[in-house]
Amino acid sequence: MAKARVKTPKSVKKGEVFEVKTLISHKMESGQRKDKKTGKKIPQMIINKFVCSYNGKEIFTSDWYSAISANPYLAFYVKADASGSLDMTWTDDSGAVFKKSAKITVT
Amino acid sequence: MHNAKARVLALIGFALTLLTMPIGASAAEDWGKYQVDDRRSGYTYAAQETRSMQDDNFANPAFIWVDQGETLWSKVEGEAGKSCQSCHTDAAKTMKTAGTVYPKYDFKTKKLMNLEQRINRCRTENMKAKAWKYESNELLSMTTYVRFQSRGEPMNAAIDGNAAPFFEEGKKFYNQRRGQLDMSCKNCHEDNAGNMARANLLSQGQGNGFPTYRLKWQKVGSLHRRFRGCNKNVRAAPYKSGSDEYNNLELYVAWRGRGLPIETPAVRN
Numbered sequence: 001m002a003k004a005r006v007k008t009p010k011s012v013k014k015g016e017v018f019e020v021k022t023l024i025s026h027k028m029e030s031g032q033r034k035d036k037k038t039g040k041k042i043p044q045m046i047i048n049k050f051v052c053s054y055n056g057k058e059i060f061t062s063d064w065y066s067a068i069s070a071n072p073y074l075a076f077y078v079k080a081d082a083s084g085s086l087d088m089t090w091t092d093d094s095g096a097v098f099k100k101s102a103k104i105t106v107t
Numbered sequence: 108m109h110n111a112k113a114r115v116l117a118l119i120g121f122a123l124t125l126l127t128m129p130i131g132a133s134a135a136e137d138w139g140k141y142q143v144d145d146r147r148s149g150y151t152y153a154a155q156e157t158r159s160m161q162d163d164n165f166a167n168p169a170f171i172w173v174d175q176g177e178t179l180w181s182k183v184e185g186e187a188g189k190s191c192q193s194c195h196t197d198a199a200k201t202m203k204t205a206g207t208v209y210p211k212y213d214f215k216t217k218k219l220m221n222l223e224q225r226i227n228r229c230r231t232e233n234m235k236a237k238a239w240k241y242e243s244n245e246l247l248s249m250t251t252y253v254r255f256q257s258r259g260e261p262m263n264a265a266i267d268g269n270a271a272p273f274f275e276e277g278k279k280f281y282n283q284r285r286g287q288l289d290m291s292c293k294n295c296h297e298d299n300a301g302n303m304a305r306a307n308l309l310s311q312g313q314g315n316g317f318p319t320y321r322l323k324w325q326k327v328g329s330l331h332r333r334f335r336g337c338n339k340n341v342r343a344a345p346y347k348s349g350s351d352e353y354n355n356l357e358l359y360v361a362w363r364g365r366g367l368p369i370e371t372p373a374v375r376n
Contacts, residue, residue, distance in 0.1 A: 003174070007165050025171040028325075070325035071168035 004100035006088060011105040014081055020052070021075045024090050024098060028070045047098075049091040050074060054104075055084035080106050143261075143366035149375055152301070152310035157322070161374040169251065169320035169372030172244075172327045176252020179245060185236025191249075194233065198256050206257030206369050210358045212269035219273045219354040223250050223329065241348040247327050251318045254371035261368060262315050264361040277359030280352060286343030292356075295337075312337075313364040314357065316373025327372060330357060 007021040024047070031044025046068065052060040060076055078086070083106045090098040141148040150158060160166050181192040195201040206222065213220035220228070226249050227238040239246035266274040281292045295304060296312030303309070317330040324332075331353045335345035346352045 003171060005165070005170075005174075021165050023165065023168060023171075025168070069322070071171060073166055073168070 004088070004090065004098050006086075006100045006102050008086065008102045008104060010103075011107050012080060014106050015079060017077050017079050019075055020078055020086065020102075021073070022050075022088060022100070023071065023073045024100075025071050026090070026092065026098075028068055028072060030066050032066070045093050047072065047090045047092045050088070051091075052076075052078075052086060052088045054078070054080065054086055055082070056087075080104055082106055140259075140368050146313070146364055146367055147300075147311055148315055148364075148367050148370060149310040149313050150316070150370060150373065152308050153375055157374050157376055161370070167320065167372065167374055169318075169327050169374065172248045172251045172318070172320075173255050173372060175244070176248035176250075176255075179249055180252060185230065185234035187233065187235040189234045191229070194229075198253065202253045202256035204257055204260055204263075206254035206371060207260045207263045209264065210273075210354050210361070211265065212273070214269075218351055219270065219358055221331075221349070221354055221357055222254060223331075224349060224354075226250060226253065242329055242332060247318055247329065250329065251327055251372050254318070254369060257369045258371060259368050261366045262361055262364050264358055264365075266358065266362050270358065273355045274358050274362065276352075277355035277357070280356045281359050286338065286341035288341040290341040292337065311363070312360065313367060314360045315364050315367040316370035316375065318371060319373040319375050322374070322376050330360075 004022065004024040009018050012018045026047055027045065028047065029042055029045040031041065031046075033042045034040065035042055044066065046064065046066060048064050050060075050062045050064065051058060059078065062074075064072075084104060086102045086104055088100050088102075092098075136151075138147060138151045141150045150161065153161075160168075164170055177198075179191070180198055181190050183190045183193075191198070209225060210219040210221040211225070212218075223241060223246055226246065230236045231238050239249070264270075284291045284294070292312065295309050299309050300311045301309065314330050317333070318327045319333075320327050321333075329348065331348035331350075334353050334356060335348065338345040
């Protein structure tokens with residue numbers, strides 16, 4: 001049920017620094033846990049990459065490793081000079097890609 | 108002259124220290140709405156970081172479940188062709204106090220019924236749909252969503268009338284020593300609330316934030332799951348989620364937290 005949530009101000013002033021909050025539901029299986037019944041290790045399944053682009057231009061990326069909690073929360077700051085669309089993608093170990101966009105109006 | 112002035116200043120300083128010391132040192136912290144008389148929500152025992160996670164509805168990961176519950180609210184299921192919304196319309200209005208009164212005496216089974224079971228009763232009888240499994244994502248989502256509508260409302264489960272004998276049973280359970288460690292709920296949550304059990308700060312064990320997002324669980328969980336965890340901690344065999352024993356206990360725990368605001372979905376460690 002991976003579902004992403006993004007919170008940004010709807011409109012910002014030109015050049016103003018604003019905060020982008022994101023939260024995505026993901027189990028972030030660490031690869032360290034064992035299945036209690038079989039005793040076998042549960043394979044790692046985490047989001048390993050987050051990319052945010054603005055009007056097609058990459059503005060923020062981060063590589064994720066183990067030891068990040070389930071349902072990871074990420075917040076960062078952005079400065080915008082023109083209106084546009086913030087496009088965020090999360091990619092996990094299975095190659096699944098989750099996307100979420102937010103429109104920003106610059107006044 | 109200079110000396111006298113210094114002495115006066117020193118005296119004033121000392122007087123000020125006397126005035127401010129008792130306030131800073133011994134007066135209890137003001138927890139506002141999170142405390143009613145001597146009853147303190149688990150919020151007041153949580154770390155600052157955990158509290159701020161709960162305070163911000165966006166940072167609170169439990170809202171993933173609230174969102175899912177909202178979707179399920181209007182989803183038509185079962186042979187009757189109904190959703191929750193068909194009868195209960197706007198949850199914000201109809202469920203405003205629903206989260207505060209459970210567990211409640213049920214005339215049909217002649218025992219207590221909690222919110223989870225009430226939801227499933229609606230599903231099987233009114234919607235003619237399949238009951239959700241206890242602790243399933245669907246039941247957790249719906250319970251969280253419904254109880255979230257009562258956020259801020261005071262806990263107010265009835266313990267008189269038909270519920271009285273079940274309340275007594277719950278009270279007995281609460282005070283009964285159990286498990287290899289031979290400990291009752293009371294031993295930790297009444298006798299030692301505020302003290303450490305190894306690295307954990309013991310709270311009063313209030314249920315007003317459930318279903319709650321536990322960082323340890325990395326997800327939302329029910330109050331009965333918490334009961335099971337507590338029972339296991341004292342090396343006792345846990346009862347089943349939704350069992351009569353836990354429903355009775357839930358009523359007693361609800362009474363212990365009477366008047367505390369519903370915080371669902373709370374965040375705890």
